[in-house]
Amino acid sequence: MNIVLFGPPGAGKGTQAIKLSGHYNIPHISTGDILRANVRDGTELGREAKVFMDVGKLVPDEVLIGIIKSRLLGPDCSPGFLLDGYPRTIPQADALTGILEEIGKPLDVVLNIDVPDEKLVTRLSGRRMCQCGASFHVEFNSPKQDGICDACGGELYQRDDDKEEAIIQRLEVYSTQTQPLIDYYGKIGIMVTIDGIGDIDDIFADICKALE
Ligand code: ADP
Numbered sequence: 001m002n003i004v005l006f007g008p009p010g011a012g013k014g015t016q017a018i019k020l021s022g023h024y025n026i027p028h029i030s031t032g033d034i035l036r037a038n039v040r041d042g043t044e045l046g047r048e049a050k051v052f053m054d055v056g057k058l059v060p061d062e063v064l065i066g067i068i069k070s071r072l073l074g075p076d077c078s079p080g081f082l083l084d085g086y087p088r089t090i091p092q093a094d095a096l097t098g099i100l101e102e103i104g105k106p107l108d109v110v111l112n113i114d115v116p117d118e119k120l121v122t123r124l125s126g127r128r129m130c131q132c133g134a135s136f137h138v139e140f141n142s143p144k145q146d147g148i149c150d151a152c153g154g155e156l157y158q159r160d161d162d163k164e165e166a167i168i169q170r171l172e173v174y175s176t177q178t179q180p181l182i183d184y185y186g187k188i189g190i191m192v193t194i195d196g197i198g199d200i201d202d203i204f205a206d207i208c209k210a211l212e
């Protein structure tokens with residue numbers, strides 16, 4: 001199964017992706033996680049990307065296209081993949097189409113998790129992340145032990161871009177640069193919209209139903 005998880009920042013893509021990846025046994029490819037790992041490791045890519053990420057802007061397309069191309073060639077992607085946070089612009093989507101054509105793995109579905117803006121700000125400002133990619137929420141999805149990741153025992157942290165100013169910028173970037181992809185994939189007829197409000201497990205069940 002070749003899947004793109006689509007939706008605004010805070011829609012619950014990462015939360016659902018971890019569950020889906022386990023359920024369908026396909027790798028969860030989060031460009032945000034890949035970039036943050038590079039920032040932590042102090043790579044050249046990380047230094048370049050951090051400037052954009054901290055202020056809530058998109059990292060340039062050519063950087064992301066390079067990352068995604070090499071990642072999709074990984075042998076673990078042969079049973080399929082789950083993209084989270086890519087594509088975010090029309091050029092990224094065009095590049096993805098080209099790469100997938102080249103490797104003979106067309107997209108099966110783009111799952112659009114729909115959550116209105118007013119909910120997103122509270123979700124993002126209360127989000128706590130783990131380096132393993134798991135995310136929690138101080139109120140809506142709190143870890144069993146305060147500040148500790150349920151999945152790996154790692155220490156939770158608040159992302160630099162989950163502060164109000166960067167959140168507002170990211171939502172603006174989403175509506176101008178990313179939202180046009182709803183039309184793009186809608187026209188091809190492979191987009192399914194999922195209501196992203198409600199219990200996390202209920203949303204997961206809706207997604208699984210849509211995939212069957
Ligand atoms: P969220 O989960 O809140 O939507 P991500 O973790 O996907 O955020 O992304 C965090 C930041 O990483 C983005 O604001 C952007 O700076 C950068 N980024 C991630 N994916 C992409 C992409 N496909 N294109 C450009 N920038 C990206």
Ligand code: ADP
Binds near residue numbers: 124
């Ligand atoms: P994204 O990857 O789309 O940016 P996340 O999966 O990181 O979003 O979720 C954003 C925040 O909202 C996290 O704090 C997460 O725990 C919380 N969250 C995820 N799904 C729900 C939900 N259905 N209801 C309430 N909060 C949620």
Ligand code: ZN
Binds near residue numbers: 131149150152
């Ligand atoms: Zn963890």
